Amino acid sequence: MTSSASAIALKPSFHVEVRLKTVGGAFVRTDLVFCLSLPHAYLIESINVVDFSGTEGETSFHRLQDVQLDVQAYELHENEEDSSLGTHNMHREGDGEDALPQVRVAALPSKSLNGIWESLVFGDEIPARLLRFTTRMMSIMKNPALNLTILNWNRLILLYGPPGSGKTTLAKALAQKLTIRLGKQFTQGKLIEVNSHSVLSKWFGESSKLVGKMFDSIHVMAEEETTLICVLIDEVETLTSSRERAASGNECGDALRATNQVLTALDRLRHRPNVIVFCTSNLVSTIDSAFLDRVDVKQHISNPCPATAYEILRISLNELIRCNLLVPLSDPDDVDEDSDNAVQLVGDSPSTSPSSGEDWVLMDSRTIPTLLYMNVHLWKRPNCPARKLWRIAQRCDGLSGRTLRRLPFLALALHIHSEACTVREGLVALAMALDEEIGKEDEIKREAREGEETS
């Protein structure tokens, strides 16, 4: 590799997202330089440095001259009003009004998906890595000279793992982010959600025809090459059940033909450089091997580890504090016990004596701090809210992100009988709700085991 080539390869990038305002219901169609000039700054809603790609150095500080700035301006679309796109119902000739929608189409980036990326908590860097990978993949694939019979890429991403682990949410978040990140390559984006269940259940016996029609309509939408088409096939095992199992008599012929149709349709779709297909599955073992073989990236999404569970619960509890449903200062015990609810001081580390004073900085005492902060500053306070929450989080092993998001609400609804309560009471209620949830999960597992033994 030449030195200039290695310089290009090694030059890291900061990805900057500039959200533009929608002025008077119309989108601002203007270039970024124009917007960033001071007289037009009113057109900007927000500027965020959202990601960094490049090799991680020893330090997380970078000089501006050493990095590339990848600035993307975007506007959010209101899909509720977007009746021209709306929902594509595929009716069979002569069928009534009650046909289920098989495909939902939304313009990207969408207002309704704003913040969805930030709402997901994963212990590792899975979302960021997937976003970098899919961005690179789409950029490489735009090269018209690429011979797809030699380079076998299908632009097919499969997220698999237990139910409630955030797969569907992550797929939608990726579609949203990818549209923003590839803003210079594609002028707009569309999210096409395929409802796998309605394809098979509604038109039993005709599934393969419907699958064909559905993908035909996706092809038509993909003809506009400046539009990024993100297809989301949720619970893909429904549409791609294993043909080996069908042959052994466990599946019906209808499902088998639908699987064949999906494979053929995907083979056609891979020639469209503006299409990417995200699939999710809770039951990867039942998926046809020919489908799995076409998947470019198979990413397991697991249930949260204790540190992730802490973060998910912490965010939910802090939201309850923000809305005054949990009140940190109202219980004098909270203050007496270990003064967590008195003003909290950064620099409150074991080595810093309270009288040294000068390097202490005020921080928000109302909210529950991060795990990192707790480990550094609160290790001497076993009864502070953060330490209690950490003990709860360590018992959440095996619970899904969905259950964790629900738990604080269950705690308040089931165990608190006043409008608002203290953080301490909230944590006691949370521990009780967790006990009940674990009890129920154990019961379901026991019943499932007994069911298996008797069958």
Ligand SMILES: Nc1ncnc2c1ncn2[C@@H]1O[C@H](COP(=O)(O)OP(=O)(O)O)[C@@H](O)[C@H]1O
């Ligand atoms: N790791 C996570 N971080 C934050 N929220 C999560 C996480 N996992 C799941 N959730 C939440 O749980 C709910 C269900 O997630 P979903 O994407 O439908 O799961 P799946 O498709 O894996 O069944 C969503 O509201 C999502 O925000």
Ligand SMILES: [Mg+2]
């Ligand atoms: Mg899902």
